Amino acid sequence: MFHGERPEGMPKFSLDATDIRILAAVQKHGQLSKTRLADLVNLSPTPCLARLSRLKAAGYIRGYHADIALDRIADFTQVIVTVSLTHHRKSDFDRFEDCIRKLDEVTECIATGGGTDYVLKVFTPSLAAFQALMETLLTAELGIDRYMTYIVTREIKSAHPNLMELAAKTVRRGTAD
Secondary structure (H helix, E strand, O other): OOOOOOOOOOOOOOOOHHHHHHHHHHHHHOOOOHHHHHHHHOOOHHHHHHHHHHHHHOOOOOOOOOOOOHHHOOOOEEEEEEEEEOOOOHHHHHHHHHHHHOOOOEEEEEEOOOOOOEEEEEEEOOHHHHHHHHHHHHHOOOOEEEEEEEEOOOOOOOOOOOHHHHHHHHHHHHHHO
């Protein structure tokens, strides 16, 4: 979500340092008891819960997720794919994005500027299954001009941005403007 953008109908309010601490704690620890969250953000439980409810209602918290050790459960192939479309009309982007949203194998897709239109993170049971997926995409007439694949050999780091640091830099930059 871009700075200042919010879902239709969501109330607009400014985030203060306490809101950022609450969001950072939830991002790091997931769902917490009211007491534990209040302790982490140095606030009494009732106002902390009220703020958390307000943040949820405003759409700042989209959900809670577990970090599953997928490699302990199943063998899989992870591939990063860059995709460039032949044409760059809104209808071309919409058609491609609608198709990608329906594919469980594609866990992330970002639109990019520059030489590549999209970067996808794909998980399949095997390299052959990945190739079959790509063949399906190529025959679906999505306007794919070219794609590059990068087989992931091991994960070095996977993390969410440090919310406290990011927010602090945004505030500093905003006050300097």
